[in-house]
Amino acid sequence: MPEPTNNTYDVVIVGSGFAGMYMLHKSRQMGFTAHVFERASDVGGTWYWNRYPGARCDVPSMEYSYQFDGDLQQEWEWTEKYSGQPEILRYASHVADRFDLRRDITFETSVTSAVYQESTDRWTVSTDEGATVTAQFLVMATGCLSSENTPSFAGMDNFEGPIYHTGKWPHEGVDFTGKRVAVIGTGSSGIQAIPIIADEAQHTTIFQRTANYSIPARNEPLEPEVQAEIKSNYAEFRAANSLQNGGFGSRIRRGEIAALEADEEERYLEFERRWDEGGFGFLSAYTDHLLSQESNDTAAEFVRRKIAGIVVDPNTAALLSPTQVLGCKRLCLDTGYFETFNRPNIDLVDVSEHPVSMTASGVASNGREVDVDCIVLATGFDAMTGTLLRIDIRGRDGLTIQDKWSAGPRTYLGLQIPGFPNLFTISGPGSPSVLTNMIVSIEQHVDWIADCMDHLRSNNRTTIEATVEAEDEWVDHVNTVADFTLFPSCNSWYLGANVPGKTRVFMPLIGYPPYVEKCNEVVANGYEGFVLT
Numbered sequence: 001m002p003e004p005t006n007n008t009y010d011v012v013i014v015g016s017g018f019a020g021m022y023m024l025h026k027s028r029q030m031g032f033t034a035h036v037f038e039r040a041s042d043v044g045g046t047w048y049w050n051r052y053p054g055a056r057c058d059v060p061s062m063e064y065s066y067q068f069d070g071d072l073q074q075e076w077e078w079t080e081k082y083s084g085q086p087e088i089l090r091y092a093s094h095v096a097d098r099f100d101l102r103r104d105i106t107f108e109t110s111v112t113s114a115v116y117q118e119s120t121d122r123w124t125v126s127t128d129e130g131a132t133v134t135a136q137f138l139v140m141a142t143g144c145l146s147s148e149n150t151p152s153f154a155g156m157d158n159f160e161g162p163i164y165h166t167g168k169w170p171h172e173g174v175d176f177t178g179k180r181v182a183v184i185g186t187g188s189s190g191i192q193a194i195p196i197i198a199d200e201a202q203h204t205t206i207f208q209r210t211a212n213y214s215i216p217a218r219n220e221p222l223e224p225e226v227q228a229e230i231k232s233n234y235a236e237f238r239a240a241n242s243l244q245n246g247g248f249g250s251r252i253r254r255g256e257i258a259a260l261e262a263d264e265e266e267r268y269l270e271f272e273r274r275w276d277e278g279g280f281g282f283l284s285a286y287t288d289h290l291l292s293q294e295s296n297d298t299a300a301e302f303v304r305r306k307i308a309g310i311v312v313d314p315n316t317a318a319l320l321s322p323t324q325v326l327g328c329k330r331l332c333l334d335t336g337y338f339e340t341f342n343r344p345n346i347d348l349v350d351v352s353e354h355p356v357s358m359t360a361s362g363v364a365s366n367g368r369e370v371d372v373d374c375i376v377l378a379t380g381f382d383a384m385t386g387t388l389l390r391i392d393i394r395g396r397d398g399l400t401i402q403d404k405w406s407a408g409p410r411t412y413l414g415l416q417i418p419g420f421p422n423l424f425t426i427s428g429p430g431s432p433s434v435l436t437n438m439i440v441s442i443e444q445h446v447d448w449i450a451d452c453m454d455h456l457r458s459n460n461r462t463t464i465e466a467t468v469e470a471e472d473e474w475v476d477h478v479n480t481v482a483d484f485t486l487f488p489s490c491n492s493w494y495l496g497a498n499v500p501g502k503t504r505v506f507m508p509l510i511g512y513p514p515y516v517e518k519c520n521e522v523v524a525n526g527y528e529g530f531v532l533t
């Protein structure tokens with residue numbers, strides 16, 4: 001395993017998912033010395049850890065991939081419209097080989113602390129393996145969904161069988177054949193895993209706290225002609241995607257009117273077409289689905305009717321029917337999720353009113369106990385801030401990130417935090433990140449950070465630090481935009497509402513591509529909102 005060869009670097013990067021890998025490559029390309037620390041034993045980030053059955057991306061493969069290197073994007077062949085986890089991990093590994101990244105990555109090593117030394121304007125970074133290095137720049141490429149959320153269920157220690165978390169799945173896989181399985185959680189991970197687990201297991205019981213909207217993914221093999229056609233003009237395709245809301249989907253038909261401007265039958269046909277096509281295009285039928293409750297109700301009612309049409313038992317169908325705003329929690333894409341509830345070997349238990357607890361032999365709620373052999377927790381993540389707050393990060397005057405963010409995360413552009421000079425977050429809270437095609441956002445952030453480091457070097461500057469005024473204005477902006485929408489209306493992980501005790505703050509910025517324009521404008525105005533020394 002490559003240990004750091006020096007103890008001083010221009011850049012230390014934490015994490016070797018898609019953000020850390022590109023940050024390393026870009027830093028090297030620009031002549032900076034760089035080193036990465038990664039807690040996993042290989043690259044891939046979220047795709048390294050989330051190996052649960054059915055794990056699959058919900059952004060099409062031809063878009064969920066790097067565009068920084070023309071040859072790379074031409075040579076890699078995707079096999080499916082939406083890639084499964086194994087294929088994405090193979091791609092990450094291919095990128096690491098192709099650019100010889102692993103020689104500058106120390107694996108199986110977690111960064112435990114990062115302390116800013118004011119006397120030298122450098123970061124001292126320490127790891128759980130005892131390494132200590134210093135760097136001018138510290139880039140946190142730690143991912144948005146990288147700390148799994150394991151609720152402390154009463155009696156959890158008593159359960160005698162194995163408990164698996166979808167976000168930390170055993171590498172050797174899990175054989176559910178002949179097993180009685182409990183699954184807790186019906187977000188994107190649960191909805192992808194449940195049909196496959198139920199197909200394999202003797203019996204599966206789903207413990208559902210909140211029913212979720214899901215649209216068929218309609219995944220299919222990626223025809224070579226389709227791939228070749230996109231590759232024949234890849235740059236143009238990428239450029240068109242970057243101009244779309246969320247940085248993806250230039251081939252999605254975007255509705256141009258509000259939902260209530262269409263009459264009922266027209267609306268029904270439009271939703272029906274989009275349901276048949278599958279994917280996130282469903283959300284683009286009308287312009288105002290996340291702005292107007294009435295508009296949202298029309299789409300929500302359509303999905304509820306679909307559920308009622310698919311699920312044979314009316315009580316189960318009713319339990320599976322969500323009532324919150326559609327899209328307020330991330331919309332799920334599935335393959336046969338609702339159909340799975342017609343199997344004879346699956347049960348659905350509503351735990352919305354009564355918490356789940358565990359016993360030696362099973363899972364209980366509201367006095368009903370179900371004996372199982374193993375439990376799958378599809379309970380999500382301490383998103384966007386969880387991983388950063390687990391590291392002892394201390395900036396100017398010993399300010400800790402935990403203190404700085406005690407009332408929720410505060411950043412300027414989701415890139416920097418006042419008090420923490422030369423520390424950058426890739427796809428941090430306050431940036432559009434999880435509301436976009438992550439790889440597009442990552443590349444935009446890495447390019448911005450690398451240009452910024454180069455600007456400092458060329459102008460004989462040592463540090464860059466966001467001002468408190470810029471941060472205040474930015475946080476206000478992020479909140480104002482969110483409050484203009486229906487996003488804050490439900491208990492989503494975007495708000496941190498899934499983790500008990502976490503401050504309720506809407507963390508991502510809604511608005512890509514305007515965000516990119518803002519980042520470019522900040523640079524054009526001489527790094528407006530930052531102080532360079």
Ligand code: NAP
Nearest residue numbers: 056057058151185186187188189190209210330378379380
């Ligand atoms: P999630 O969306 O946060 O879902 C977690 C589930 O666990 C929810 O149903 C939640 O219920 C339930 N839960 C949490 N704590 C519980 C408790 N104490 N008792 C009972 N139920 C509990 O997590 P996720 O499914 O892992 O997905 C997270 C995000 O990862 C997604 O939104 C998406 O951005 C990303 N992801 C993407 C894909 C993809 O590309 N297709 C796949 C997987 C994940 P409540 O809703 O009531 O909180």
